[in-house]
Amino acid sequence: MRKIISKSYNLEYNETKKVRLDSYLNEQLTDLTRSQLQKFIKEDNVLVNSQTVKKTGTKLTAGDKIIVNVPEEEPIKAIPENIPIDIIYEDKDVIVVNKPQGMVVHPAAGHPDKTLVNAILYHCKINDDDVIRPGIVHRIDKDTSGLLMIAKNDLAKQSLMKQLKEKSNLREYLAIVHGNFKEKTGKITAPLGRSKTDRKKQAVVENGRHAVTHFTVLEQFENYSLLKLKLETGRTHQIRVHLQYIGHPVAGDPLYGPKNTLSGNGQFLHAQTLGFVHPRTNEWMEFSIDPPKIFQDTLAQLRR
Template sequence: MENVTFTIDENLVGQRIDKALALLEEEWSRSFVQQLIKEKHVLVNGQQVKVNYKCSAADHIEIQVPEPEPLDVLPEEMNLEIVYEDADVLVVNKPRGMVVHPAAGHTTGTLVNGLMAHCKDLSGINGVLRPGIVHRIDKDTTGLLMVAKNDQAHESLVEQLKAKTTTRKYITIVHGVIPHNEATIDAPIGRDKQDRQKMAIVDNGRDAVTHFKVLERFEEYTLVECQLETGRTHQIRVHMKYIGHPVAGDPKYGPRRTLSINGQALHAAVLGFNHPKTGAYLEFEAPLPADMGKLLDQLQKNR
């Protein structure tokens, strides 16, 4: 078993413990946390609690994370675009429309299914449904993901994400013409209180920082490069909406009248990290997907 500890800060006071732990550890779903609590793997100040326990300031939480169960997600042959691979890590260019990992009741057609067919050695830290997955991008976001092929590599890559030493640059087309050339958005993100399927800027959210610069301006849109300092769920989509420039084609956070593309015009273009074994810095770049490239061509021609 792996032992994990947290201390509750003031932003999480009053939150249910299952929600608080799911916010503290992005790789854990709320249902996974609830299962840990029900199986008595969670102690608060040395005592067992129920899932509806409300957190207090400075609560010390100890979690024993069980070893992953034998994998029951089936490998599926897919034509994955592997950008880089060695004995420890691989980098894949995910297409639009592909879910990264299975969820309960949805265990086929995901990137994980394809990765399992491509290579048999993936880290087991995230358990049954998410072997090797260190970070995620949304179903309809395209681009680069790093995958760990063993637990040592997984731990190293996760630590780099937490230490904010990785490079993650996205290219996006947003609504409106952004007047300034570059800026930083520093606004906390949490679950939308009115719509649990969305994220939003909330006072008690987790810190979220996005740096962006304008690459090109058009009549009603702007081509932007966003660099993540943190990696919150839907971060770029929420932050760009927050400053009044939602991502084009975004069905969740954007306007109905938008550019014609099957999902948000958002692409994880550059990914860099230190190799977990050698320490050498590696950086990879993926060109825009065809549909986003076509949109950009149209905007340039119509300018």
């Protein structure tokens, strides 16, 4: 079957020293991930001097011409899967779920199934034209646990999205973080965008998107603190990046935290409280859920 190429990159290597093909491409093509580039090489989508190469470690020399063909991706579609989910509230318009650590919210190229959306679609019908993110109005990271609201129809989706945009809903988190605080409360205002040094990360950057996080110190232990955090905006990795920025990264965070940290299933971050105006009844709805067992057990150890 003929490959459909969505776009191509044409490069020429002009350095005197030899360098690995995958290292060079990773440095030059910052809009592609390392795993994508390795896959393109293995699937004959990378040519050096008009010849396909199979080895990611192929050495480049001065004058080599490289072509990287990016194949058109197969469309992803969320399909129902019989996966247990913890439903906190449900009616004909909205569902509130307690997402466990380790579960991705919706399908994407790296994780096409076993997501929260797959589970929701098995549980009930979502009237939404979005085939990948039906009903999803906000997300929490894979290794963050806690409450998420999902719209079952367009009326609910438009209402919940408007509330998020107007910052009229309530989203509060619990986090165990590194270090102790002198202040009891604080407000972090710092613009966020993609890191210039690591495209997998977000960072505080000039001209980034406006982002505000409020925090309250609930307890302090030796080398760690328990915080309550309130989101004013909802940027990707916002809490994790903001806390790293002020020198108090979330414990267990594999992306933004130190290696010497608390052991667990990823970052100790939990979406504890969620509040919104019901799209149909205009009633204020508010839900809270305790953090997972590993979070509570770790807290008990720190208190001892």
